Amino acid sequence: MLSILIPIYNYNALPLVKELQKQCMLNGIVYEIICQDDASKSPLNKINEEINLLDNCFFISLENNVAHRQNRNLLAKKAKFKWLLFIDGDSKIIQSNYIQNYLENCIGFDVIYGGRQHPEKCPSKQQKLRWKYGKYIEDKIVSKRKLTPFKSLLFNNTLIKKSIFDRVEFDKEIKLYGHDDTQFSYELSKLNVKINHIDNPILHEDIDNNACYLKKVEESLKSALLLYYNKKLDSNFISIVKLYVFLKKTKLIYLVQLFFILSKSLLKKQILSKNPSLFLFNLYRIGYISTLKIGK
Known part of the structure; x- marks a missing residue:
């Protein structure tokens, strides 16, 4: 069975x-x-x-x-x-x-x-980024998952x-x-x-340590764009790709690229720290995907 x-x-x-x-x-x-x-x-x-x-x-x-x-x-x-x-x-x-x-x-x-659940307490400060993102972003209760049943799977x-x-x-x-x-x-x-x-x-x-998780995130953003440009994933199905497409269409992506080039080292330092900010982590993700040389 x-x-x-x-x-x-x-x-x-x-x-x-x-x-x-x-x-x-x-x-x-x-x-x-x-x-x-x-x-x-x-x-x-x-x-x-x-x-x-x-x-x-x-x-x-x-x-x-x-x-x-x-x-x-x-x-x-x-x-x-x-x-x-x-x-x-x-x-x-x-x-x-x-x-x-x-x-x-x-x-x-x-x-x-x-x-899925992450531990109530973070195992160590070196794992804070992965733990925070998992606990506060990925660990959704049933009622929230049912609002977008496929995207929440x-x-x-x-x-x-x-x-x-x-x-x-x-x-x-x-x-x-x-x-x-x-x-x-x-x-x-x-x-x-x-x-x-x-x-x-x-x-x-x-739970991955901060540096290992950030490397995985960067690779996953490349994967997301490859799926999109190879027509294996609709841009509306994943929010960061949807935002990327919007930035490209409106030409705002050039401002985002400039911001990321100027602030990348500071953003990276903060999100790899013992108290990473999820807001700054999302800014890093948006900036990183905007600079990728994939597709058109």
């Missing part, structure tokens, strides 16, 4: 798998849990190998890195049941009725998203029919980090599938 698919990269997924297995058994369902490490060659995989000792649980370590999108595609191809539940390996189950919640809320829907912690996933899949041609969820959700919106948002969050545990 349920295939739980867990992409991993250099992370100990054994506690996550044990909790999921326990809940599946308590609910008396037919299940499988498949974990796949994306060629991290991590010493933690010695621990992950123990997953293979658990009933209906499997751990696979890829020889060659395929990136996050293709890792999910390969997991889906290995799955044998009607429903696919995708959970990233660095997640933690925080509700004892997590599996039950999905079972009770999937009837009549094609896709169900449970949401993050694929970590999503239950989807295998028949629907197989019609879309993740775009393996794009190798850059970021906006794989956005593109997938956009394709789902064109299929007019029935999506449900529920209050069934997982905890995001592995």
